[in-house]
Amino acid sequence: MLDRRHLDERGRERRQVGGGAGAGEGHGLGGDVVGQAGEPGGHGGDAERVEPQQADRGLGRRRQGVVDGQAGDLVARPRPGRALRVGIGGPVGSGKTELVSCLCLAFSGDLSVAVITNDVFTTEDAAILEAKRVLPVERIVGVQTGCCPHTAIRDDISENLDALDALEERFSPDVLLLESGGDNLTATFSKALVDVQIFVLDVAGGDKVPRKGGPGVTGADLLVINKTDLAPMVGADLDVMRRDSAAVRNGKPTHLISLREDPTAASVAEWVREQVRARALQTT
Ligand SMILES: Nc1nc2c(ncn2[C@@H]2O[C@H](COP(=O)(O)OP(=O)(O)O)[C@@H](O)[C@H]2O)c(=O)[nH]1
Ligand SMILES: [Mg+2]
Numbered sequence: 001m002l003d004r005r006h007l008d009e010r011g012r013e014r015r016q017v018g019g020g021a022g023a024g025e026g027h028g029l030g031g032d033v034v035g036q037a038g039e040p041g042g043h044g045g046d047a048e049r050v051e052p053q054q055a056d057r058g059l060g061r062r063r064q065g066v067v068d069g070q071a072g073d074l075v076a077r078p079r080p081g082r083a084l085r086v087g088i089g090g091p092v093g094s095g096k097t098e099l100v101s102c103l104c105l106a107f108s109g110d111l112s113v114a115v116i117t118n119d120v121f122t123t124e125d126a127a128i129l130e131a132k133r134v135l136p137v138e139r140i141v142g143v144q145t146g147c148c149p150h151t152a153i154r155d156d157i158s159e160n161l162d163a164l165d166a167l168e169e170r171f172s173p174d175v176l177l178l179e180s181g182g183d184n185l186t187a188t189f190s191k192a193l194v195d196v197q198i199f200v201l202d203v204a205g206g207d208k209v210p211r212k213g214g215p216g217v218t219g220a221d222l223l224v225i226n227k228t229d230l231a232p233m234v235g236a237d238l239d240v241m242r243r244d245s246a247a248v249r250n251g252k253p254t255h256l257i258s259l260r261e262d263p264t265a266a267s268v269a270e271w272v273r274e275q276v277r278a279r280a281l282q283t284t
Pocket of ligand 1: 094095096098099226230258259260261
């Protein structure tokens with residue numbers, strides 16, 4: 001076991017927080033599931049190495065998180081009772097906000113949820129969720145990052161971390177959903193920020209995209225290929241997307257879905273529930 005210590009330094013003030021207070025088979029949840037479920041959470045025991053420089057940049061501002069004894073290893077360590085923190089990334093327009101909206105509705109009967117959205121210059125996505133009334137407005141926080149979306153979820157995570165902590169403290173939710181601003185295929189969340197990561201691709205981006213790989217596609221705990229309803233319109237071959245994502249994801253799951261056709265996002269919602277259950281086991 002690695003020796004771990006807690007960091008308890010207070011983060012700097014938020015700049016702006018708005019918006020009110022080998023392929024396996026599917027599991028029959030409507031949606032098209034590739035790959036095995038794998039270890040729930042994906043970050044439970046194995047600290048994934050991050051660049052020392054990257055870890056250093058966040059340390060002075062990080063309130064919560066754990067540094068392993070080895071310099072440069074940084075993971076978010078679950079503490080009992082804390083919400084599962086789910087990062088949702090992917091290119092602009094792939095359906096991240098739509099997925100957040102669908103998940104909020106799917107969980108409305110069984111899980112307590114709060115949401116953070118990231119936009120570069122606005123709080124547009126928070127406003128969309130508020131207008132849809134998928135959650136009480138005080139549970140939706142828009143963080144205006146003012147910088148590259150990737151930076152705010154991987155390098156300088158303090159604003160998002162503060163916003164997560166504030167929602168945690170106020171609502172003690174079961175799940176915190178954190179939507180990144182739209183970014184490219186390299187986008188990944190710091191493991192000091194979220195427990196699990198979902199990366200959302202758009203079928204209309206073309207069936208070549210999964211095989212292009214990139215850390216977002218290859219490293220996410222769950223890859224969602226959304227808008228399967230558009231495949232005939234754009235000439236995308238879903239079998240190719242299914243095959244290529246399985247080839248680059250080393251057994252981690254990929255769900256092909258259409259939020260237009262299944263607004264309950266059934267397979268993704270069930271995957272998140274599995275992570276919540278697994279995390280509860282890890283922390284008890
Ligand atoms: N046809 C179709 N459109 C979708 C689907 N999911 C989302 N959209 C639409 O795609 C657009 C971008 O979605 P949004 O969630 O804002 O993308 P984001 O930029 O990744 O947050 C919106 O107009 C959505 O209504 C889907 O499964 N099928
Ligand atoms: Mg969005």
